[in-house]
Amino acid sequence: MQSVFLLVALFLLLNLAAGLWRIARGPTAADRMLAAQLLGTTAVGILLLLAQANAMPAARDVALVLALLAAVTAVAFVRRAWPPVEGGHDPD
């Protein structure tokens, strides 16, 4: 059963790698941030699976902290650093 968990974790990691492409590609800033959010959630899933597969309960705490902090980064993006839309009116 443990190898099944690791297999699913690997599958999620492949998904994460695919999401990296969206970060690099864009085109808007929101797309990059969204991809980072998905990466965060996928990483939480991977950590929970690893906790079971490698018998490491601490990985669940890491997942908890990651979930908490991912929200903070997204809020920081929306409230601070959203760059003006290329070509659109610049409300800054």
Add this chain to the structure above:
Amino acid sequence: MTPIDLLSLPLIALGAFFFFAGTVGLLRFPDVYTRLHALTKADNLGLGLIVMGLAVHAESWFVAGELFLIWTLVLVSGASVAHLVAHSALEKGIRPWER
């Protein structure tokens, strides 16, 4: 294959599928709003099903509780962030994709 395995395996597999669907949506959908939509499906269903599949294996109620706490956290923050991003995108003039 214990009965618990038989229960958790399809749950986890289904959760992984929803993560896959979310990633595909992120990569293939045409604009911010639709991608946001795909993203939150991975948050809700993908993580939720995986958490359920793992909770049946949990060694104590505390662990199962922690798993569900993580899922709730991701749910709430994911939904709020989705709203915030979409709202800001609309204000900045990013128009939804039209066919």
Add this chain to the structure above:
Amino acid sequence: MGAMTLLGWAFDGLVGTGLVWLAWRALSSPSLYAAVVLFVAFGLLLTLAWVRLNAPDVALAEAAIGAGLTGALLLGALARLRGSGARKASGAHADRPGARISAWPLAATATLAVVCGLAATLIFREPTTVGLGAEVTRNLPVSGVSNPVTAVLLNFRGYDTLLETGVLLLALIGARSFGPAIDYAPEPAPAGPVLEALARFLVPLAILVSGYLLWVGAYAPGGAFQAGAVLAALGVVLVLSGQGRGRMTAPGLAVRFLFVLGPAAFVIMAAATLALQGRLLEYPPAHAGVLILVLEAAATLSIGAILLALFAGSSFGKDNGTGP
């Protein structure tokens, strides 16, 4: 068992490749903003790497700081930069004399040499020392805690941690010395109901998680640094949702007390152990657990306050674009 190792190799290989790719893209990205997001993703992958390397304490710190707080800090800094007009990362440097000799081949060769050297050393030479793991395990019962990482950080090498808290304080003083006297600028846009509700949900949870990490550090991965980082994140959410009320940008006496609390606690402890026993930072084994908890609590509050102040110092971004 073969399936596990094979899957493990595939997993680790993918994480390693991803890390290298992300590092390359982050450094070579023409847009600063994309570089920041790539850096956050790098922190995420690094967290996974730490877990795979069986270092959950470091993974906790990486998740809190590398993937979370640093992202917020960099995004805030980016907002300030935009206010002063610097938008792109790479400028037109090619027309300066001497710039046509590219550094790229030299850097690539040097990196390749180092990597090959490391790989050769790992493959062909047997390690001759075994590290101090056995020593730590042997002395764990007198350290007051049962988590070896905490024992090393707070007891056996407590001196290093004392210096680390001092370094954080110095970093804050240094960062604050750069800006002009800051008048607190209120948040440019009102926080909507969703953001306020999210903050109201996250803040108590963050307090709980921080306290849990502080407490659990004695016997499982956790500790002051991770707990402090979560506290700082809580403060960041408060500031971003408009409820900071200027306490961090123009800190009053109470907040300054918090900044100093951690280093002061360590210094007081060091002085006390020196005076009472003649040995620096050597706790009496009977009370070591309690003393460690007290020190960690003080350090948590300090680290949280300092990290938050480092973030909040950039909070006057859009309206007061007049940087140094």
